[in-house]
Amino acid sequence: MEVTFRDRTSTVTEDGKNRRWIYPKIIKGAFYRYRTWLSYVLLTLLFTGPFIKLNEEQLILLNIIERKFVFFGVVFLPQDFYIFVLASLTFLVFVLLFTLVFGRVWCGWACPQTIFMEMLFRKIEIWIEGDASKQKKLNASPLTGEKLFKKSLKHSIFIVLSFLIANIFLAYIIGSAEVLKIINEPITQHIAGFISIVIFTILFYLVFSKLRELVCVVICPYGRLQGVLLDSKSLVVAYDYIRGEPRGKRKRNNPTPDKGDCVDCDLCVQVCPTGIDIRNGTQLECINCTACIDACNSVMRKLNLAEDLIGFKSEENIKAQQEFRFGKRIYGYAAILLVMVTATATLIIRRTDIETTVLRAGGTLYQERDNGTVSNLYNAELVNKTSKALQFSLEPNQANCQIQIINKENKIGKGESVKITFFVIKPKKDIKEYKSTVSLKVISDGKVLDKVETTFIAPPNI
Numbered sequence: 001m002e003v004t005f006r007d008r009t010s011t012v013t014e015d016g017k018n019r020r021w022i023y024p025k026i027i028k029g030a031f032y033r034y035r036t037w038l039s040y041v042l043l044t045l046l047f048t049g050p051f052i053k054l055n056e057e058q059l060i061l062l063n064i065i066e067r068k069f070v071f072f073g074v075v076f077l078p079q080d081f082y083i084f085v086l087a088s089l090t091f092l093v094f095v096l097l098f099t100l101v102f103g104r105v106w107c108g109w110a111c112p113q114t115i116f117m118e119m120l121f122r123k124i125e126i127w128i129e130g131d132a133s134k135q136k137k138l139n140a141s142p143l144t145g146e147k148l149f150k151k152s153l154k155h156s157i158f159i160v161l162s163f164l165i166a167n168i169f170l171a172y173i174i175g176s177a178e179v180l181k182i183i184n185e186p187i188t189q190h191i192a193g194f195i196s197i198v199i200f201t202i203l204f205y206l207v208f209s210k211l212r213e214l215v216c217v218v219i220c221p222y223g224r225l226q227g228v229l230l231d232s233k234s235l236v237v238a239y240d241y242i243r244g245e246p247r248g249k250r251k252r253n254n255p256t257p258d259k260g261d262c263v264d265c266d267l268c269v270q271v272c273p274t275g276i277d278i279r280n281g282t283q284l285e286c287i288n289c290t291a292c293i294d295a296c297n298s299v300m301r302k303l304n305l306a307e308d309l310i311g312f313k314s315e316e317n318i319k320a321q322q323e324f325r326f327g328k329r330i331y332g333y334a335a336i337l338l339v340m341v342t343a344t345a346t347l348i349i350r351r352t353d354i355e356t357t358v359l360r361a362g363g364t365l366y367q368e369r370d371n372g373t374v375s376n377l378y379n380a381e382l383v384n385k386t387s388k389a390l391q392f393s394l395e396p397n398q399a400n401c402q403i404q405i406i407n408k409e410n411k412i413g414k415g416e417s418v419k420i421t422f423f424v425i426k427p428k429k430d431i432k433e434y435k436s437t438v439s440l441k442v443i444s445d446g447k448v449l450d451k452v453e454t455t456f457i458a459p460p461n462i
């Protein structure tokens with residue numbers, strides 16, 4: 001058997017000098033239908049997400065500029081950095097473990113790049129220019145009126161779509177209200193926002209009209225990591241070489257004994273959006289889009305052979321000719337994830353609407369008052385982490401303490417903070433030790449929103 005190896009990616013010509021343009025054929029099999037339905041759901045969520053409000057906040061906001069993040073109506077500010085770090089770590093572990101077990105399913109089924117490319121831009125291209133062979137012919141033909149019309153129409157629609165995506169993308173970063181202002185108010189008032197929309201429109205247009213699969217194959221860091229994330233147990237789109245080889249032509253209902261089930265029709269290669277031949281094994285370019293499964297299943301059905309010559313399998317499953325089973329390894333990973341998710345969820349649940357930091361004021365440690373009491377002076381900063389302005393009061397948790405606020409601040413705007421200075425006052429007769437703990441609570445609308453402890457210093461001779 002001739003030993004061959006690939007010394008180039010599927011998207012460059014054999015001499016390595018030029019881009020090989022991919023014209024994937026579309027086979028509308030079961031997986032394609034599932035992906036289409038899923039993409040409708042995801043596209044609807046993606047486009048409506050910035051306009052859905054929960055707790056008066058955008059459903060999801062990733063405002064890196066103002067360091068404000070909103071998930072399902074819950075606002076996370078820089079004070080919640082520790083939750084953000086743990087949640088990011090949990091997400092990272094989830095992605096790593098999920099990829100280790102289920103391969104690159106995200107890429108083919110849920111990644112916005114694939115959804116936009118395959119379910120929006122590709123469909124428009126096919127609608128205007130025809131299927132893969134017609135597109136190839138059109139691109140090779142000289143410029144005619146028809147070609148000019150088709151190309152102009154396609155690229156105009158691509159630009160409009162890119163503009164829409166740019167607006168939505170920006171709405172997730174600066175908020176839909178800001179984007180609507182950029183659209184409705186004079187450009188001169190929103191020069192930076194306008195330039196951002198133009199830049200993102202150009203970027204998305206280039207991604208979906210020119211770069212295409214190169215984003216998944218060359219640019220995406222997650223794609224580049226596949227080599228280290230996958231192992232022989234990972235469930236990936238794979239060709240059953242034991243069943244399929246030796247490949248070769250065969251007649252319907254007349255299996256040639258010396259041939260495997262692969263009839264070498266090349267359909268799995270023709271439908272691949274990254275231009276690879278999955279029969280060469282798991283490859284970096286494979287985004288698990290399942291187009292080759294649909295293609296091969298359609299061939300198998302015509303030949304009255306069992307489906308799944310290409311399917312979701314692991315290398316070990318193929319070698320042992322066994323079905324994929326959930327093993328100890330997967331349960332182990334699930335347990336690790338469960339611990340991390342529980343820790344993150346606990347932090348989120350325990351997170352308070354107001355975050356209070358109390359520090360003892362500099363200068364004297366304590367003040368002895370004429371009325372038989374001792375006081376300590378404190379500075380506090382209160383951050384309102386909710387999406388509405390809050391009235392608050394600071395109260396002691398112990399019955400024998402009193403609080404005297406010096407500046408009369410009792411309101412915090414949404415996402416804002418206030419600084420207050422206050423005395424904690426205790427009767428001398430109740431003080432037993434030089435240093436004790438006082439517990440304070442922040443109350444708003446009759447509810448305790450935060451509790452905080454600090455030290456209280458008394459005169460040594462008391």
Ligand code: SF4
Nearest residue numbers: 272286287289290292
């Ligand atoms: S090999 Fe199959 S699953 Fe992988 S990208 Fe190509 S068509 Fe999609």
Ligand code: SF4
Nearest residue numbers: 262263265266268296
């Ligand atoms: S589609 Fe199936 S039968 Fe045809 S070449 Fe690919 S693996 Fe072989």
